[in-house]
Amino acid sequence: MIRRNLPLLAVLLALWPLGLGLERVLNGYYLQIAVLIGINIILAASLNLINGVTGQFSLGHAGFLAVGAYVSAFTSLALGLTSSVLLPLPLLVGGTAAALAGLAVGVPTLRLRGDYLAIATLGFGEIIRVIILNTNAVGGARGLGGIPTLAGFGAVFACAVLCVVALWRLVYSPRGSAFFAIREDEVAAAAMGIDTTRHKILAFTIGAFWAGVAGGLLAHFIGYLHTNSFTFLRSVEIVVMVVLGGLGSLTGCILAAAILTILPEALRFGAEYRMVIYALLLIAIMLTRPSGLMGGREILPWRSWSSTPAR
Amino acid sequence: MDQLAQQLVNGLAWGSIYALIALGYTMVYGVLRLINFAHGDVYMIGAMSAFYFAHWLGLADAPSLFGFVVVMGLAMLTCALLGALIERAAYRPLRRQPRWAMLTTAIGVSMLLEYGGQALFGPDPKFFPQLIASAPALRLGGAVVTNIDLLIFGVSLALMLGLRWLVYGTRVGMALRAVSVNVDAASLMGINVNTIIAMTFMIGSALAAAAGAMVGLRNPKIEPLMGLMPGIKAFVAAVLGGIGNFPGAVAGGLLMGVTETLVAAYISSTYRDAVAFVILIAVLLVRPAGLFGTVTVEKV
Numbered sequence: 001m002i003r004r005n006l007p008l009l010a011v012l013l014a015l016w017p018l019g020l021g022l023e024r025v026l027n028g029y030y031l032q033i034a035v036l037i038g039i040n041i042i043l044a045a046s047l048n049l050i051n052g053v054t055g056q057f058s059l060g061h062a063g064f065l066a067v068g069a070y071v072s073a074f075t076s077l078a079l080g081l082t083s084s085v086l087l088p089l090p091l092l093v094g095g096t097a098a099a100l101a102g103l104a105v106g107v108p109t110l111r112l113r114g115d116y117l118a119i120a121t122l123g124f125g126e127i128i129r130v131i132i133l134n135t136n137a138v139g140g141a142r143g144l145g146g147i148p149t150l151a152g153f154g155a156v157f158a159c160a161v162l163c164v165v166a167l168w169r170l171v172y173s174p175r176g177s178a179f180f181a182i183r184e185d186e187v188a189a190a191a192m193g194i195d196t197t198r199h200k201i202l203a204f205t206i207g208a209f210w211a212g213v214a215g216g217l218l219a220h221f222i223g224y225l226h227t228n229s230f231t232f233l234r235s236v237e238i239v240v241m242v243v244l245g246g247l248g249s250l251t252g253c254i255l256a257a258a259i260l261t262i263l264p265e266a267l268r269f270g271a272e273y274r275m276v277i278y279a280l281l282l283i284a285i286m287l288t289r290p291s292g293l294m295g296g297r298e299i300l301p302w303r304s305w306s307s308t309p310a311r
Numbered sequence: 312m313d314q315l316a317q318q319l320v321n322g323l324a325w326g327s328i329y330a331l332i333a334l335g336y337t338m339v340y341g342v343l344r345l346i347n348f349a350h351g352d353v354y355m356i357g358a359m360s361a362f363y364f365a366h367w368l369g370l371a372d373a374p375s376l377f378g379f380v381v382v383m384g385l386a387m388l389t390c391a392l393l394g395a396l397i398e399r400a401a402y403r404p405l406r407r408q409p410r411w412a413m414l415t416t417a418i419g420v421s422m423l424l425e426y427g428g429q430a431l432f433g434p435d436p437k438f439f440p441q442l443i444a445s446a447p448a449l450r451l452g453g454a455v456v457t458n459i460d461l462l463i464f465g466v467s468l469a470l471m472l473g474l475r476w477l478v479y480g481t482r483v484g485m486a487l488r489a490v491s492v493n494v495d496a497a498s499l500m501g502i503n504v505n506t507i508i509a510m511t512f513m514i515g516s517a518l519a520a521a522a523g524a525m526v527g528l529r530n531p532k533i534e535p536l537m538g539l540m541p542g543i544k545a546f547v548a549a550v551l552g553g554i555g556n557f558p559g560a561v562a563g564g565l566l567m568g569v570t571e572t573l574v575a576a577y578i579s580s581t582y583r584d585a586v587a588f589v590i591l592i593a594v595l596l597v598r599p600a601g602l603f604g605t606v607t608v609e610k611v
Contacts, residue, residue, distance in 0.1 A: 057411070109592070112599050115346060119550045120595055122543075123588030130585035141581075232543065236348075236418055243415040275426035282419035283401055290408035 008165055012158050019154025031153060035221055037261045038156035039214050042163045044241040044253040046210035051239065052247035052296075053171050054203040055183025056110065057118040060125030061211050062234035066227065067101045067128060068094035068212025070138050073147045073219040084150040091159070091216040098212020099205050101128065106204035110197065125235055133227045143226035144219075151220035159217060163210050168250055170206070179203055183248070244285060246292025251299040256292070313453030318576045319569060320454045324529065326568025327467035331522040332545035333552070333560040334474065335515030341491035341555040342511050344410065348417040349397060351542015352424035353390050353516045357523025358533045359432055361386035362439055371440035376462075379442040383466075383524040387517040394516025395509050403505070421542075428535030436534040439527035459528050470521060471561060474514070478557065487511060491555065540584065544571075547591050553604025562602060566590070 023031060047061045072094025075081075081090065109120040138144050170176055178199050181189040190196045219225055241260050245252030263281065267274040289295070332354055339347045364385045365371045370378035401420050405413045448458040478484035489497040490507045498504045526541075527533055548567040552559025567587055575583040594602060 051411075108596055112595055115340075115344075115554065116550065116595055116599060116601075118346070119547060120592055123547070123591050126588050127585045127592075130582060134579075134581055240415055240418055243411045247409070247411060272430045276423060276430055279419050279423035279426060283416050283423065286412050286416045286419065287401070287404055290405050290412040292412075 008161070011161055015154050015157045015161065019152055019157065022153050033261065033265055035151075035153055035156050035217075037258050038153070038160045039217050039221070040238075040241065040257040040261050041160045041254050042210055042214040042217070043238045044245065044257040045160075045164050045167050045250055046207040046214070047238050048242045048245070048248065048250060048253045049167055049171065049179070049203050050207040051242050052245075052249070052253065053176070053183060054179045054200060055247075056200055056203065057114065058121040058204070058207075059118045059232070059235050059239060060105065060121035060123075060128075061207075061238045062230045062232065063105075063121075063125030063128035064098040064102055064208040064211035065215040065218070065234065066132055066230035067208075068098040068215030069219040069225050069230070070094075070132055070144065070215070071097035071212070072216030073144055073225055074138055076148055076150070076220065077144075077146065081150065082148055084152070084155065087150045087155055087220060090220070091213050094216035094219075095209045095212040098215065099209035101212075102205045102208025103201065106201045106208075110200045110204065122232055122235065125230075126232060129227050129230050132230075139225070141227075143224060145224045147219050147223045147225070149220060149223045151217045156217050156221065159213055163213070164250060164254065167206075167210075171250065175199075180248070240282065244282070244292055246294035246296045248296045249292065249294040249298055252292055252294030252297070255294065255299075259293075314576070316452045316454035318572050320451070320456055320460060322569035322572035323565060324460050324463050324568070325572060326565035327463050328522045328526055328564075329541065329545045329548050329567050330561040330564025331467055331470065331518045332541060333549040333564045334471070334557065335519045336546050336549040337552075337555055337557060337560040338487075338511050338515045340549070342487070342494070342508050343402065343406070343413070345402065345413050345417060346546065347515075348414070348542070349420040349424055350515065350519060351538035351540075351545065352421050352428070353394060353397075353538070354519040354523045354526075354541060354545075355428060355533075355535060355538030356393060356424060357386045357390045357516075357520025358439065358527045358537065359428065359437075359523075359535075360389040360520070361524035361527055362437055362533060365440045365442060370442060374440070374442045374444060376443060379462075379524075379528070382442065383521055386524045387520040390516040390520035390523075391513040394512035397516075398509055398512040403508075425535055425539070432535055434535060436532045439531040439533050441528070441531065443528060445528075459525075463525050463529065466521060466525060470518060474518070474557070477514070483507075483510070544587050547587055550601055551591055551594055553601030556601070556603045559601060559603035 022034070026034065043061060043065065047058065050056050050058045072090035075090040075093045105121065105124045109117060109124065112120050132138060133141055171179065178189070178194045181192065181194055182196050182199055186196055237260070241256045242253050244260065245254070245256035264274060264278055267277050270277050285293070332350065335350050335353070336347060339345055339350070361382045364382045365378070368381070370382060397420055401416045402413055405416060443459060443462065445457050445459050447455045448461050449456050478487060486497065486502045486507050487510070489500065489502055490504055494504055544567055545564065548563035549560045550563070551566065552561070552563030570590060571583055571587055574586040598604070
């Protein structure tokens, strides 16, 4: 167990000094982009489990992001946390709250199929946002400020690595094949003895958990939250990352998350046409690579990582 | 009581607008199984082009019903062409590809229209010329119905009846229905699927443009992002009625407009946007295929 996870542990430990070092070297602007890439990787990888691997098209990821962000920020504020060593506590609380929200949303909606599911999750995402907007305990329309900025590059990338490794282990395990089976054909999967409802809810809950962790990181990096950052457009942004990466490809959506975070910044020379160019590029990429950048395959640095080939 | 009646009139006016947009969603969904995310932005382009036509033709200074009809017609034509262009350039190449590819390009097109609109028209709101001066036209149980409300009801009804005639009364409509049942079989029956799909986009976009031009009269502040929320709500309305179902889209749109207005008036305007979704989810839990949709059994 320990030997198997040694490389992972080494990577996580290495991120700590690397993060501290980077924070000295990089200026705030680049550091912020790097941190946002990390957060987007967690979001894309977790949504990939729901949309890409299990094939349940969710358009409400921003809702879980919001739950995680607000709950973890509230936890930090209520406990008066000031040390970044204690950061895992609010992250876990936020992630768990988001997972519970995912469970609450998933149980009734996962009976729906295809576009009906997409629109119901979109609806829940918006409902969550409006509820937060009307909750005065977390600032309501004023937003929630004064959150201790405990998360930096190291914490974000440690979480990103943990998230990706955990999801990789899950997806390319025997249970992972069940998720893929549901995506390919739900009826056939059920006929093979897979408890489809249970697996769909499981995927939804795990995905929501990581979205909540990403929200906690976001809250403790920016230090201020407003419901405007969690609209339906944020969900769409994450969906685009997953589709662009190639539905089901974990490495693909990491790539797409990085590209789509950097692109708007790299296009700043275009001034007011920057987002126009961004949109045109998005359309062009989808027209030339309709199955996404990786088309459901994985970039494999070494073979032993995966026993089941990605489709 | 008077207030309730007034809110109902307001709600029905908004509902008609939603219904017109929802019809475009439902039509496109029927033939392509695509959530056309760019549809709300086509509605924005409709309002914007009506604004520019009114100024170019000098109709803004000489308000008249005739002037509005001309402007609306030109806006509908513009958006019909835009719809055909979008379909040809962004959706047709992906028709045989995974569904989510087309959905993502639809999101891309939506962003293109929004940000392109901001770059082209400027991000600040514009004020739609009052081509028809708002005046109370009739009183119904204490509610004042303005001539603009009447215009919205009349035009929407006329367009819906026209659409009904087109879809159920003509050979083209028969072809359209055939394509929405089965694309391949329709193509084997000698129907030019490309033409029909392009036409679907043109009609849907023209309806959205009409909605956009009429909203300009009622709520004169128009801006490049104005299509975002009505777009989502109209889509929700289409799903509420059972997506792909024409009467369902109209019923969903009206229901959406009325409940939203009532909630904003009697409960809280901040909950206005959430209520649409609460109703949607409640309906979907009881009827998973919408109010008028039929549940299709999945076969292996």
